[in-house]
Amino acid sequence: MKALLCREPGELALVERPVPERRQDEVLVRIRHVGICGTDFHIYAGNQPFLTYPRVMGHELSGTVEEAPQGSALKRGDPVYIQPYLACGECRACGKGLTNACQRIEVLGVHRDGGMADYLAVPERNVLPTGDIALIDAAMIEFLAIGAHGIRRGAIRQGERVLVTGAGPIGMAAIIFAKARGAVVTVMDTRRDRLTFSLDHLQADEGLLAGPAAEAEIARLTGGDGFDIVIDATGNAAAIEHGFRFLGHGSRYLLLSVVRQDITFSDPEFHKREATLLASRNAQPEDFQEVIRQMQAGKVPTRALNTHQGSLSDGPALFKDWSRPEAGVIKGILEL
Structure with a gap:
């Protein structure tokens, strides 16, 4: 599969990687859209405080199910979005329901490789159906949840x-x-x-x-x-x-x-x-649900927010262009 790798600040490269092997409790997602956010631009610029290089960025993600665990409510082809905060479920913060501030949290695209790639294996609890939300709009759910x-x-x-x-x-x-x-x-x-x-x-x-x-x-x-x-x-x-x-x-x-x-x-x-x-750090499941409710109610102007689109293969050039203020980017979305 193809992946967009940030080798070091200011250096992006399209690389070939093996398709990840899904663990028993994971869903293999075929990524379709990736929103680019301030965190990604900070990673590209070298001023993100929680990251080591090299890194595949991407945490604003939507796609379709490629493989799901046996007995899962998800099936191949289902449109989904991803909650990119992987909480341990065991620390004191998680015990209080603060999974967004988990003491051992891993955020996709920051602490571990993210979704600027054709495929991504994610714990099933982090993969949610989009319902009637279009896949390209679903790639904006995460930043709105923040x-x-x-x-x-x-x-x-x-x-x-x-x-x-x-x-x-x-x-x-x-x-x-x-x-x-x-x-x-x-x-x-x-x-x-x-x-x-x-x-x-x-x-x-x-x-x-x-x-x-x-x-x-x-x-x-x-x-x-x-x-x-x-x-x-x-x-x-x-x-x-x-x-x-x-x-x-x-x-x-x-x-x-x-x-x-x-x-x-x-x-x-x-x-x-x-x-x-x-x-305020990250978001919790109820915040994602609030985004879905407001999207369905027509309160989120998704078409206006999504100002720029491009392909993953054009990512290295687009990052350089979209990071300029004069480009007028509000939300750029890469399509795979």
């Missing part, structure tokens, strides 16, 4: 004022599910095109261009009170630190993005607000 999990973790309520900083795909997912809960959402980014997209397609209520004038504009929008919840999806340490300034009293700060650096903030200001700092 946003759905963050919104659930932030316990966002009807009418709350939310600021999403960073309007990449994860930030956009946060906007979608915050709006689904009835929040009033402001989005801030350095790119006008991303702000325009968020307003036009995701029903964000306000768009702010990040920069020196943003703080005064936030004070105007909130009457000087700040936001009930600030959600960072920038992947930028300086932006995360700056986001503490936008917190209202009794607010929450949710970090969807992860960075290599230490993060610092003013403790007196944080305590004065009695603010809550939350990390």
Whole structure:
């Protein structure tokens, strides 16, 4: 089979590998679509904190069943998507139901080779039917689940004022599910095109261009009170630190993005607000189910989100092209 291998930062190669042998509890999936996300671009650039090279990337996956265990509800040809978080099921976190934060978690395409390949063997519990969701759309379920999990973790309520900083795909997912809960959402980014997209397609209520004038504009929008919840999806340490300034009293700060650096903030200001700092990692099965529900309800503009498509064999050239801001990529999907 063919696989797209990241040998080291900036070096991708299409290689031949044997088709993986399915273990007794695994499903062999014929991969059909792979979404490319910020994590993949970070791997390509060399700044993903949880990875060693070489690595076959790919964790936003849909495909069809090639082989399934005897007695499985899945059968050959079934359209499926993959939950890419392989939890041990035995650690203390798993015992509390926090499989997304398993102490020995392996994420496909990060801790072990992922789905930028013709075939992938995955534990049966991680392979789910797509139902009436198109396979190409199903390749977007995972990144949307990241946003759905963050919104659930932030316990966002009807009418709350939310600021999403960073309007990449994860930030956009946060906007979608915050709006689904009835929040009033402001989005801030350095790119006008991303702000325009968020307003036009995701029903964000306000768009702010990040920069020196943003703080005064936030004070105007909130009457000087700040936001009930600030959600960072920038992947930028300086932006995360700056986001503490936008917190209202009794607010929450949710970090969807992860960075290599230490993060610092003013403790007196944080305590004065009695603010809550939350990390959000991966997603849980109920978050995937929420994505499916919102897709079926027509609340996820999948056609607008899927801006770029290409083939796996063109992957090395496409990564170089799609990583440029001027390419205008929101979600790129490789077809196999």
